[in-house]
Amino acid sequence: MDRNSSIAVFDSGFGGLTVMCALKAALPHENILYFGDTAHLPYGNKSREAIVRYASECCLFLAQKNLKLLIIACHSACSAGLVEALQEQLPFPIIGVTSCGIEEVVRVSLGGHVAILGTRATISSGLFQKQIQTKLPKTQVTALACPLFVPLVEEGFIEHPLTEMVVKEYLGEVKGQGIDTLLLGCTHYPLLKKAIQKELGEGVLLIDPALACVQKASDLLKKEALLSERIEEPPAQFFVSDDAEKFKELGQYFLGHCIPSVALYLPSNKAL
Amino acid sequence: MDRNSSIAVFDSGFGGLTVMCALKAALPHENILYFGDTAHLPYGNKSREAIVRYASECCLFLAQKNLKLLIIACHSACSAGLVEALQEQLPFPIIGVTSCGIEEVVRVSLGGHVAILGTRATISSGLFQKQIQTKLPKTQVTALACPLFVPLVEEGFIEHPLTEMVVKEYLGEVKGQGIDTLLLGCTHYPLLKKAIQKELGEGVLLIDPALACVQKASDLLKKEALLSERIEEPPAQFFVSDDAEKFKELGQYFLGHCIPSVALYLPSNKAL
Numbered sequence: 001m002d003r004n005s006s007i008a009v010f011d012s013g014f015g016g017l018t019v020m021c022a023l024k025a026a027l028p029h030e031n032i033l034y035f036g037d038t039a040h041l042p043y044g045n046k047s048r049e050a051i052v053r054y055a056s057e058c059c060l061f062l063a064q065k066n067l068k069l070l071i072i073a074c075h076s077a078c079s080a081g082l083v084e085a086l087q088e089q090l091p092f093p094i095i096g097v098t099s100c101g102i103e104e105v106v107r108v109s110l111g112g113h114v115a116i117l118g119t120r121a122t123i124s125s126g127l128f129q130k131q132i133q134t135k136l137p138k139t140q141v142t143a144l145a146c147p148l149f150v151p152l153v154e155e156g157f158i159e160h161p162l163t164e165m166v167v168k169e170y171l172g173e174v175k176g177q178g179i180d181t182l183l184l185g186c187t188h189y190p191l192l193k194k195a196i197q198k199e200l201g202e203g204v205l206l207i208d209p210a211l212a213c214v215q216k217a218s219d220l221l222k223k224e225a226l227l228s229e230r231i232e233e234p235p236a237q238f239f240v241s242d243d244a245e246k247f248k249e250l251g252q253y254f255l256g257h258c259i260p261s262v263a264l265y266l267p268s269n270k271a272l
Numbered sequence: 273m274d275r276n277s278s279i280a281v282f283d284s285g286f287g288g289l290t291v292m293c294a295l296k297a298a299l300p301h302e303n304i305l306y307f308g309d310t311a312h313l314p315y316g317n318k319s320r321e322a323i324v325r326y327a328s329e330c331c332l333f334l335a336q337k338n339l340k341l342l343i344i345a346c347h348s349a350c351s352a353g354l355v356e357a358l359q360e361q362l363p364f365p366i367i368g369v370t371s372c373g374i375e376e377v378v379r380v381s382l383g384g385h386v387a388i389l390g391t392r393a394t395i396s397s398g399l400f401q402k403q404i405q406t407k408l409p410k411t412q413v414t415a416l417a418c419p420l421f422v423p424l425v426e427e428g429f430i431e432h433p434l435t436e437m438v439v440k441e442y443l444g445e446v447k448g449q450g451i452d453t454l455l456l457g458c459t460h461y462p463l464l465k466k467a468i469q470k471e472l473g474e475g476v477l478l479i480d481p482a483l484a485c486v487q488k489a490s491d492l493l494k495k496e497a498l499l500s501e502r503i504e505e506p507p508a509q510f511f512v513s514d515d516a517e518k519f520k521e522l523g524q525y526f527l528g529h530c531i532p533s534v535a536l537y538l539p540s541n542k543a544l
Contacts, residue, residue: 152420
């Protein structure tokens with residue numbers, strides 16, 4: 001592992017592209033690999049065991065590609081304990097997007113009322129709530145599952161009356177309850193920032209764990225003297241476990257530009 | 273294979289329970305097995321190859337259980353060609369819910385304008401449209417992908433202003449266009465019958481392929497003298513490939529009663 005090694009970003013599908021975008025913008029000279037486990041998405045409705053099994057095999061495939069850092073950009077996988085399970089086996093550091101989000105909330109919270117939005121799997125794991133409550137014992141913490149946000153984003157209903165209505169439906173419970181900080185606990189949710197901010201008002205600080213995650217990655221590589229010294233800006237490389245064409249189609253929507261090529265890696269299922 | 277053999281219903285997850293319910297109601301003395309491939313759901317966003325690979329293994333597991341009939345209660349799997357792929361290998365008849373829906377539309381259509389609703393995968397496969405258009409060449413056929421319907425149903429938003437709004441959004445295009453027959457081309461959609469009927473008016477005939485499928489199954493078993501002669505009504509048996517607890521929880525919502533036990537069958541991945 002040296003300065004020229006790569007950074008890999010793993011996600012169950014598309015959401016992690018928001019993390020990859022932020023990473024590419026902050027560290028344009030890094031060689032970045034992205035893996036979307038499209039054969040098994042979405043993770044939100046799978047068991048912890050299945051998630052760790054599926055994700056581990058993809059990450060072990062990435063691990064063969066001379067990495068200096070692996071980012072788990074999937075809250076469901078982080079909540080299932082993937083970071084800890086992999087860190088035991090792999091020699092390079094692994095950062096999970098979930099703990100980055102938690103650390104950022106703890107850092108900026110005014111100590112009043114924190115709201116956490118996530119998929120049903122993430123919220124019912126209780127990981128966000130427990131960790132934030134432990135670190136901010138005097139803060140009120142409210143967690144809300146918003147399972148329709150992902151299909152809305154994936155359907156392209158970003159600024160749409162339907163999305164406004166769903167946002168109202170989910171956030172109605174906490175509106176006017178003195179929320180000062182809101183954690184976007186799913187990688188798709190930053191795309192709905194505008195609608196969420198509009199509903200809750202400008203006084204609420206929205207935390208995007210992707211940005212906190214990129215900051216942590218950058219700090220870590222700097223500290224270990226592992227930042228790339230390349231002059232060129234290498235294009236990212238994409239891998240998926242099913243349907244590369246569909247990934248190109250939907251992926252460009254997350255990235256804002258086309259994806260020239262996507263390689264298919266079919267799980268050998270040794271890990272299963 | 274004899275009168276005492278079982279009928280199996282296969283689906284990617286929960287939607288096929290609507291078919292199983294109709295089957296149980298029509299043929300209460302049959303021994304019915306249900307398999308939900310919860311490790312890989314939803315099929316709607318997977319490739320044809322992946323769908324046939326995943327579903328085949330589950331169906332080959334069912335095939336070892338002395339079957340007289342297998343029902344593929346998943347439109348995505350039917351559209352991917354699963355029925356044809358399996359019928360080559362298995363000795364008992366296989367019925368696909370998709371072709372039952374098509375046959376029913378052809379049987380009842382007034383020859384004016386047919387609308388087909390389905391997931392993105394089903395609609396983009398073009399199977400429904402092609403087959404109906406071939407059999408009813410003078411009929412206007414309009415296909416509409418309604419990808420938010422499944423998450424709405426799975427969130428329990430059945431009679432909810434949000435669902436009404438989504439129904440309006442998707443059906444706006446065909447409202448007032450002289451639709452006489454509408455095919456509910458996804459096993460979740462019959463749960464939204466009321467909202468769809470309200471939006472389009474009572475003059476539109478809604479076709480639920482589950483009912484057509486059960487009729488076909490019943491006719492076939494009668495013709496082959498394979499209907500059960502049991503007096504008792506055996507409880508259905510349930511198998512899933514991931515998270516039996518979650519299946520029990522959501523499944524009872526589709527069935528309207530609890531599921532006492534669900535067995536886990538972990539794919540050996542020989543088929544992969």
